[in-house]
Every structure is written in structure tokens, then in C-alpha cells.
Amino acid sequence: MDFELTTGIAVLERTPPALRAMLAGLPPAWTDATEGAETWSPYVILGHLIHGERTDWIPRARIILAQGPDRRFTPYDRHAQFHESRGKTLAGLLDEFAVLRARNLATLTQWGLTEAQLGLAGEHPEFGPVTLRQLLATWVAHDLGHLAQVSRVMARQYREAVGPWRAYLPVMDR
């Protein structure tokens, strides 16, 4: 599928309510569960998504749109949530994510991006030139990847509890 603004935004606007429907009010046994040392819980993943709203997607889009002399992106801090979420409840993070996402989508919509603008490039610290279109497609895919991760992390808590059915549940081991 080619990236197209309307269909992409349709996913981006659904991620906060989807996470709320999945996680709000769940016992910490689920929301703090991980896949082992150095892996992320639903709570940690939510903090990571919030960090992206603040520092990644829209700030990078602004760098591209400005087409200034230095179009290099600041690297994404994949550990920021470990201090930024400190002391915050899951319910608070769900609210924070919803507010930030709504604000960012309002900005994106207000830009009324043209095809030409979607083709403009910035400089990724590792990959080199990347287009605004690729950045926005990645925003969508990044959401979906982490939604899949939340469900997978939770499913795996029952790896033993399902007994022989484990063989029929690819989510457990794949």
C-alpha cells in the first residue's frame, strides 16, 4: 500500500483509543508484564509512544518541511520513557498520549501537505536521506508494531498456562 495522508491518519487517530480499550483498568500483572530482562511492558511501550509524540514524528516533519541547511534528525531516545514515565500512572499516560496525539494530528492536518511536500527529504542519522512520506508511513507502522507488541507481551504471560495449546498459538514462540 502506498502511503496516503487520509488512510494513514485513520490509523494514527485510533491508536490512543485502542490502547485505552486494551489497557485502562487492567491489573498491573498485565500492564507491567514483560518478555524477560531488557524487554518492555505495555506501560513502558506507552511511555515510548509518548516520547515519540514529543520529540520524534512532528519535530522531524518540521525539519523536513523547513528545508534548512541542516536537515539531520536528532536520534530517537529509546530509553527516555524509563525516566519520563517515573511516578506516572498508566491512566495518566493514556490521557497524556491521547492529548499529544490529537495535537500532533491537528498540526499535520493543518499543514495540508501537498504531494511535492511529501516528497521532500530530511537526513536520518543512520539511513541518510528519507522523505516526509516515509517518515509519516513509519509513524503509522511504528504505532501498529507497538500495538502488536502489547498484545504479544500479554499473550506470552500464559505461555505455560495454556498447556498443550501452546503448539497452536504462534504468538507464544514466533
Next chain:
Amino acid sequence: MDFELTTGIAVLERTPPALRAMLAGLPPAWTDATEGAETWSPYVILGHLIHGERTDWIPRARIILAQGPDRRFTPYDRHAQFHESRGKTLAGLLDEFAVLRARNLATLTQWGLTEAQLGLAGEHPEFGPVTLRQLLATWVAHDLGHLAQVSRVMARQYREAVGPWRAYLPVMDR
């Protein structure tokens, strides 16, 4: 994590609203998307979950609880949704799933299962003896596996659109 009724039900009751938040009103480009021939779209997955509500989880639990002479389960028809969903809209399937799930959870709660009952066994057509506890844990894990699948199938539609970021998105190829 051991299976425990309250924490298990907390997930089961969230699956219909989670799927609704993810899918309701989305363009068919997302809801009919697959990972290739013989793989399932979000629309097909939803039909599969509905079939399970009708024929699998609670009916199998009843067989176990009855402890009759024949405790063999009817095999799960993994293709039933291809004819059962025919002519139905995604919105209609979301409603149908929510109604069936609510009814099944009402039944489950009303049973007030004891630890002893959770330890009773039925006969899986392939695995042989399985306990009610394992069946109920599998119901939860099956939901979560398919939620993960829905997000993964959607993410992969942007496999090309994300350009070089594909290398940073494990959901695309793993």
C-alpha cells in the same frame, strides 16, 4: 503467570472494545488487507473470533463441566468465517462479537467456578486431556494472539512505504 479467573476475564472483556477502537470506520484498504494468499485480513480474523464465541470456548467448557462419558471436543473449524461472515459488514461483525462475548462472559461469571472445577479435564481431539483452566487461559491468549495479528497485518501494508526504516521495524519481517 498462572491462570486466574478475574485477571483472565479482565482481558476477555476488553477484546471487543479494543477491536472496535482499532477497526470501526477504517477504510477497507486496512480492514481487508492480508499478508498474502491464504492469510487473514482483520475482517476475516473478526469472523474467526465470532465463530469461537459460538462453537468453541463456552461449549467446550460445558463439555468439561458435565463430565459425561464422552468429553471429546468438536474440532474448531478454522474456515467457518469464510461463509459465516458472508454479506456482513465489519460494523455488524463488531456488534455481533460484542454481544456474543458479553453473553459468554455472563455465563462464565455465573458459573462461579471453583478451583476443583478449573482442574477438571476434557479431551482435545489432538492433544488428549486438557483442563478447564488451560481452556480458559487459551481463550485469553487466543484473543491476544489475534489482536497482535490484526496490528501486524496492517503494519505490513507499509512494508515498502517506510523505506529504510523497515530495518528498525521488527513487525515487518519477523
